[in-house]
Amino acid sequence: MRTKSVIALLLCVAIFVVAANDTPFAQRKLSRKTTLADSITNADSTRLDTIAAHLADSLEANQPDTTKMDSMQLAIYRHNKAIDDSIHLDSLNRQRANGINSPVQYTANDSLVYDATSKTARLYGQSTVKYENMDLAAEKIHMSIDSSLVHATGAKDPTDTTGHTLTGNPIFTMGSDKYESDTMAFNFKTKKGLISKVYTQQEEGFLQSELSKRNANGDIYLQHGRYTTCDAKHPDFYIALSRAKVRPGKDVVFGPAYLVVADVPLPLAIPYGFFPFTKSYSSGFIMPTYGDESARGFYLRDGGYYFAINDKWDLKLLGEIYTKGSWGVSAASNYNKRYRYSGSFYFSYQDTKNGDKGMPDYTKQTSFKVQWSHRQDSKANPYSSLSASVNFATSSYERNNLNSLYNPQTLTQSTRTSSVSWSTTFSSxxxxxxxxxNLSQNMRDSTISMTLPDLNISLSRFYPFKRKHIVGDERWYEKISMSYTGQISNSINTKEDKLMHSNLVKDWRNGWNHNIPISGNFTLFNYINVSPSFNFHDRMYTHKVMQSWDAANQRVQNDTIYGFNNVYDYNFSIGLSTKLYGFFVPNRKIFGDKFQTIRHVITPT
Structure with missing residues (x-):
């Protein structure tokens, strides 16, 4: 009992000495990141270290000598010491439970006022407070260390004479959630807060409210809120929410709401609503739309299923059906591989029946549409590239599609073009x-001009007889070089309904063109340069025209013969050249010393 009394007395003396020698307020300029422990000045730390040393010496001096105790006294002493340590540990745990678990880092651009008596700190001028994964920035921040509370507000704008504009409004960030407000109160321990005039973004939407409350789970309860997709602080249109609950990154559930456009409330209200927020793809059914169409009857259309396969590509399957027998299916997909390629694909097929079967006005048509767009990143592969822009549809497709009927631009479109380009290089x-x-389509008369494909082949100059490992002088035949260029073309001009029934040999215009130049460069008698060259030009066709004279009708008769045909020509040339040099010394009497020697060069070829 004497030991406890001495410890209590020394602690009271230490607290009295600190309180007598320290001022209740300490104000200083901040220019670095610090913690609350750094708010104690160096003099305070020195005094505390001295007091702690005196306490340790006093405690050690008043400790009983356990070597002079018998077994009974030693057991009683250890039992009492264990009880004292347990009481002291419980006290520390209670103090820790009422406080904070991690250091609080803060900065203030202007100044800091710390009250050691009430354990509060006030920060001024672009202040920030960081605790665990929470980050708060504001013009003014007031912290209460014992209750773990922090209050943040903005400051009046000196340039605003009305005094209603604030600068440095609080911005609170916790993980991936970010909130902007005019006034904010937050508890570090419970992670609950009260926010005035909050502004936050959730996916593609923006939320505002006059008063908000945040619970420990991160859910926000709004009063007199606004939801809009306009990113302006004062949006042109929004849905006014009387009250709502926001689960960040998940959804928003709200009570009575109405639409406001240009600050004018519209008579469009709903008793409750739900907005989902999701950052991941999810598969699900797509509900169809229903209606009535005079020629095809009642319908269900644009219903199907959406497949969220992965983050790189998806698939949407839709269908439509009519009571008079018409039906259709479509498939749409988007794909994207970062830094490689991206694109989209769409295919639609329709079986359209207009009128009643057996009646004179009954018609049946099949139509389809294909769209493909592909883009490759320029840095994905420097040796190969692929790009596509395909937009092909049968002429009857737009007339039978309901979406096109309400789109005048689609109906008045006269031509459609499609192209696909591919190139690669084998550098070795x-x-x-x-x-x-290429495809060009005339929608008025269903004429199609197609080239499939137009292939170009190029082989750069090479030396076929050159040795890989040269030993000695270069041989004359090693100077022979050659190259190759070729083109394959296959095209057709026809009607839309005849394209799929066309014959590759009889209806298409196709051929293969080859060009092979061979050349060399030699030296004859050490003075004459000889440059022979040989060019071979070959053309291959799938048909030819035989012309003959029709003596009976006195005219030329043309007969088309199908099959493999080859036409070629070649030419050979040789060039010789050399250089002759001469020197002429001009007459001194005529030219004097201005010209010493005149050199002339003759280059005969």
Whole structure:
């Protein structure tokens, strides 16, 4: 009991000495990041270290000598010491439960006022407070260390004479959630807060409210809120929410709400609503729309299923059906691989029946539409590239599609063009390939002009007889070089309904063009340069025209013969050249010393 009395007395003396020698307020300029422990000045730390040393010496001096105790006294002493340690540990745990668990880091651009008596701190001028994963920035911040409370507000704008504009409004960030407000109160321990005039973004929408409350789970309860997709502080349109509950990153559930456009409330109200927020794809059914169409009857359309396959591509399957027998299916997909390629694909097929079967006005048509867009990143592959822009539809498709009936631009479109381009290079052998496919479609008379494909082949100059490992002088035949260029073309001009029934040999215009130049460069008698060259040009066709004289009708008769046909020509040339140099010394009497020697060069070829 004497030991406890001495400890209590020394603690009272230490507290009295600290209170007598320290001022209740300490104000200083901040220019670095610090914690609340750094608010104690160096003099305070020195005094505390001295007092702690005196306490340790006093405690050690008043400790009983356990070596002079018998077994009974030693057991009683250890039992009492264990009880004292347990009481002291419980006291520390209670103090820790009422306080905070981690250091609080803060900065203030202007100044800090710390009250040691009430354990509060006031920060002024672009202040920030960081605790665990929470970050608060405001012009003014007031912290209460014992209750773990923090209050943040903005400051009046000196340039505003009315005094209604605030600068440095609180911005609170916790994990991926971010809130902007005029006034904020937050409890570090319970993670609950009260926010005035909050502004936050959830996915593609923005939420505002006059008063908000945040619970420990991160849910926000709004009163007199606004939801809009306009990013302005004062939106042009929004849904006014009387009250709502926001689960960040998940959804918003709200009570009575109405639409406001240009600050004018509209008579469009709903008793309750729900907005989902999701950052991941999810599969699900797509509900169809219903209606009535005079020629095809009642319908269910645009219903199906959405497949969220992964983050790189998805798939949407839709269908439509009519009571008079018409039906259709469509598939749409988007794909994207970062830094490689991206694109979309769409295909639709329709079986349309207009009128009643057996009646004179009954018609049946099948139509389809294909759209493909593909883009490749320029840095994905420096040796190969692929791009596509395909928009093909049968002429009857737009007339039978309900979406096109209400789109005048689609109905008045006269031509459609599609193209696909591909190129690659084999740098090791100097070979380059490039191919294009083009389609031009006239929607008025269903005429189609198609080139599929137009392939170009190029092989850079190479020396076929050159040795890989040269030993000695270069041989004359090693100077022979050659290259190759070729083109394959396949095109057709026809009607839309005849395209799929066309014959590749008889209806398409196709051929293969080859060009092979061979050249060399030699030296004859050490003075004459010899440059022979040989060019071979070859053309391959799938048909030819034989012309003959019709003596009976006195005219030329043309007969088309189908099959493999080859036409070629070649030419050979040789060039010789050399250089002759001469020197002429001019007459001194005529030219004097101005010209020493005149050199002339003759280059005969």
């Amino acid at each position: 052998i100097g070979l380059s390939l490039s191919s294009t496919a």
